[in-house]
Amino acid sequence: MESPRRRSALTLSAVAALLAATPLLTACGNDAHPGAAALVKGDRISMAQLQSRVGAVRDAQRAEPQGEQMIKQSGKLTRATLDGMIRERVVAQAAKDAGAGVSRREVQQVRGELEKQAGGKKQLEAVWLRQHHLAPDDIDDFIRMQLRIEKIAAAEGIDLMSPQGPQRINAELSRVADDMKINVNPRYGEWNTRTSSLGGDKAPWLRELSGEADRAQGA
Numbered sequence: 237m238e239s240p241r242r243r244s245a246l247t248l249s250a251v252a253a254l255l256a257a258t259p260l261l262t263a264c265g266n267d268a269h270p271g272a273a274a275l276v277k278g279d280r281i282s283m284a285q286l287q288s289r290v291g292a293v294r295d296a297q298r299a300e301p302q303g304e305q306m307i308k309q310s311g312k313l314t315r316a317t318l319d320g321m322i323r324e325r326v327v328a329q330a331a332k333d334a335g336a337g338v339s340r341r342e343v344q345q346v347r348g349e350l351e352k353q354a355g356g357k358k359q360l361e362a363v364w365l366r367q368h369h370l371a372p373d374d375i376d377d378f379i380r381m382q383l384r385i386e387k388i389a390a391a392e393g394i395d396l397m398s399p400q401g402p403q404r405i406n407a408e409l410s411r412v413a414d415d416m417k418i419n420v421n422p423r424y425g426e427w428n429t430r431t432s433s434l435g436g437d438k439a440p441w442l443r444e445l446s447g448e449a450d451r452a453q454g455a
Contacts, residue, residue: 276325277416292371330412336387
């Protein structure tokens with residue numbers, strides 16, 4: 237059985253490459269689902285929930301010395317945040333289907349290693365705020381999603397480091413999403429089935445967690 241350190245090492249070396257198509261999402265209007273930013277398997281992502289997350293990021297950005305520049309660089313934050321909230325739910329369902337649970341201890345172990353790389357808790361929060369547009373309170377959820385994706389891959393016999401790995405795990409997540417009947421409020425855009433995102437840009441399911449601090453310090 238793989239040790240927790242070995243599993244964490246895999247997480248820290250995984251590279252974002254999951255760009256294949258996901259299922260078509262049908263847009264929904266305010267009249268059909270008042271107050272909803274999106275519906276994922278009947279579970280509402282309310283506008284209030286979405287704006288709360290966006291607000292937390294903006295508050296964190298304003299507290300930084302280069303806050304105004306960070307805000308300008310994350311102009312499409314609301315759409316990107318909703319995209320991430322939808323992905324969290326898809327991955328959570330896929331993990332449940334695969335019996336791939338992630339414990340709080342596992343999340344904290346990976347976070348501890350990342351904080352060491354960054355030079356401390358505050359340094360990690362600053363780096364991820366700048367690079368992932370994540371508020372400090374959302375970092376654990378982000379790490380949990382990445383760990384879930386790795387465990388789903390392991391349960392399905394997918395080697396994420398192989399050339400075919402990213403396409404295979406993307407196909408698995410696409411299959412799960414297809415069954416979740418996801419509806420997006422058109423004010424936030426329309427899910428693009430070719431790029432797996434709410435906008436036109438390609439958006440990976442799995443993101444690289446290692447090396448963030450080193451790149452930031454050298455910037």
